[in-house]
Amino acid sequence: MPRKSRIDAAxxxxxxxxxxxxxxxxxSDDADYKSFxxxxxxxxxxxxxxxxxxxxxxNHFHLLLRTGNTPVSVVMRRLLTGYAVNFxxxxxxxxxxxxxRYKSILCQEDLYLKxxxxxxxxxxxxxxxxxxxxxxxxxxxxxxxxMLGHFKNDWQDTEYVLNLFGKDTRSGRRGYxxxxxxxxxxxxxxxxxxxxxxxxxxxxxxxxxxxxxGDYQKGDERxxxxxxxxxxxxxxxxxxxxxxxDFKARGYDLKDLIERVAEVSGITSDEIIRTGRKRNISGxxxxxxxxxxxxxxxxxxxxxxxxxxxQPAVSMAAGRGRILAxxxxxxxxx
Numbered sequence: 001m002p003r004k005s006r007i008d009a010a011x012x013x014x015x016x017x018x019x020x021x022x023x024x025x026x027x028s029d030d031a032d033y034k035s036f037x038x039x040x041x042x043x044x045x046x047x048x049x050x051x052x053x054x055x056x057x058x059n060h061f062h063l064l065l066r067t068g069n070t071p072v073s074v075v076m077r078r079l080l081t082g083y084a085v086n087f088x089x090x091x092x093x094x095x096x097x098x099x100x101r102y103k104s105i106l107c108q109e110d111l112y113l114k115x116x117x118x119x120x121x122x123x124x125x126x127x128x129x130x131x132x133x134x135x136x137x138x139x140x141x142x143x144x145x146x147m148l149g150h151f152k153n154d155w156q157d158t159e160y161v162l163n164l165f166g167k168d169t170r171s172g173r174r175g176y177x178x179x180x181x182x183x184x185x186x187x188x189x190x191x192x193x194x195x196x197x198x199x200x201x202x203x204x205x206x207x208x209x210x211x212x213x214g215d216y217q218k219g220d221e222r223x224x225x226x227x228x229x230x231x232x233x234x235x236x237x238x239x240x241x242x243x244x245x246d247f248k249a250r251g252y253d254l255k256d257l258i259e260r261v262a263e264v265s266g267i268t269s270d271e272i273i274r275t276g277r278k279r280n281i282s283g284x285x286x287x288x289x290x291x292x293x294x295x296x297x298x299x300x301x302x303x304x305x306x307x308x309x310x311q312p313a314v315s316m317a318a319g320r321g322r323i324l325a326x327x328x329x330x331x332x333x334x
Contacts, residue, residue: 010326013052013109014072015116018080018102019060026087026097027058033141036061036083037153043079044155051156052113053120055142057127062120064113069323072104074315117161118180121147125184133184147176254298254306257332261288264330273306283324289314290321291332 020026027033033056040063044051048068055062065072084097107116121144122136130136137145145151147158149169162172165179262269265284272284285307292298293314300314307314324330 010067010069012067012072013107013113014063014065014067015105015107015120016063016065016072016076016102017060017105018076019099021096021099023059024097025058026060027056028091032087032090035086037141039079039083039086041153041155043075043082047075047078049075050160051143052161053117053143054156055120055123055144057123057129062123064107064116064120069326070319071322074319076102076104077315113161114164114179118183121180122183122186126186133181136184144180148173252296254292254296254302257291257296258288260332261291283320286317286321287324287330288321289317290319290325293318294322295332 018026027036036056040051040054043049044065047070049070049072050066050068051063052066053062053064065075067075080098080102087097088094107113121142124130124139124142124144125133125136130139136142137148137150139145140151143153143156146153146156147161159169162169162176164172165175166172258269258272261284262272265272265280265287267280267284271281272288274281289303289307292303293300300311300318303314304311309317
């Protein structure tokens with residue numbers, strides 16, 4: 001069965017883990033690490049995604065992200081695809097670089113944000129990449145040194161995290177450092193990274209599947225949080241699903257959708273289908289892609305053929321359409 005599209009709530013916190021295929025290295029030298037970080041900088045900045053913690057190891061990486069209006073699936077696709085293409089070209093290799101599916105864990109911020117920052121930043125120490133806690137602060141491929149002020153990354157939101165530990169930068173760094181140091185000897189934390197009770201692979205995709213099947217276990221492995229948080233996530237996923245299936249049940253099809261987009265955009269249906277660079281036409285095509293994917297589950301390949309664009313272009317258009325719909329409060333309902 002093909003995967004359904006993800007549902008991402010703006011402002012959600014995600015612990016993302018991506019590994020090399022067959023546990024192979026995804027970074028071969030310093031240039032690879034720097035190439036990845038440059039791309040991460042670009043993607044996070046363009047998508048207005050906040051990063052609270054990160055660490056890079058030779059065959060996998062961890063990120064702690066808060067999404068803006070761009071879904072985490074789009075953020076990760078831009079990051080992984082672009083990096084993999086450059087890596088393969090540089091190292092004269094072919095095929096997949098990353099495992100088929102990265103892990104995305106929706107996290108309850110008030111209970112787990114500090115724990116996840118600590119867990120992620122201690123990864124190089126647990127992996128014996130550095131020898132001790134002091135050396136961890138000098139490891140440049142982890143956000144810990146940035147938190148302590150040893151390195152600078154404009155795309156890492158240190159202020160938000162430090163405010164959790166102190167009233168100013170100095171006290172925040174002192175509190176953060178002590179918090180991390182206390183767990184420097186801890187081993188793996190499976191309840192935070194895989195196989196635990198309240199966490200799951202696949203972000204909202206799996207949440208929807210669980211909700212659709214009627215399985216309301218509070219031990220949903222796609223979510224890290226308490227029982228109330230789990231049920232809240234499931235409820236929100238169900239609301240979106242209900243609306244989607246309601247449109248389809250009422251016989252709403254792509255033709256109806258195009259007419260609705262034309263109506264709210266003040267142009268004709270033919271103008272939407274024809275390629276055009278006028279701002280209102282481009283916006284209408286973006287809105288069409290977003291509503292078609294989100295509410296009618298139209299395949300991106302079908303939209304690509306209809307609009308005479310590539311499949312990746314459909315994905316990017318849908319992301320822009322989501323922002324447009326939210327900013328202008330546009331609704332598919334008439």
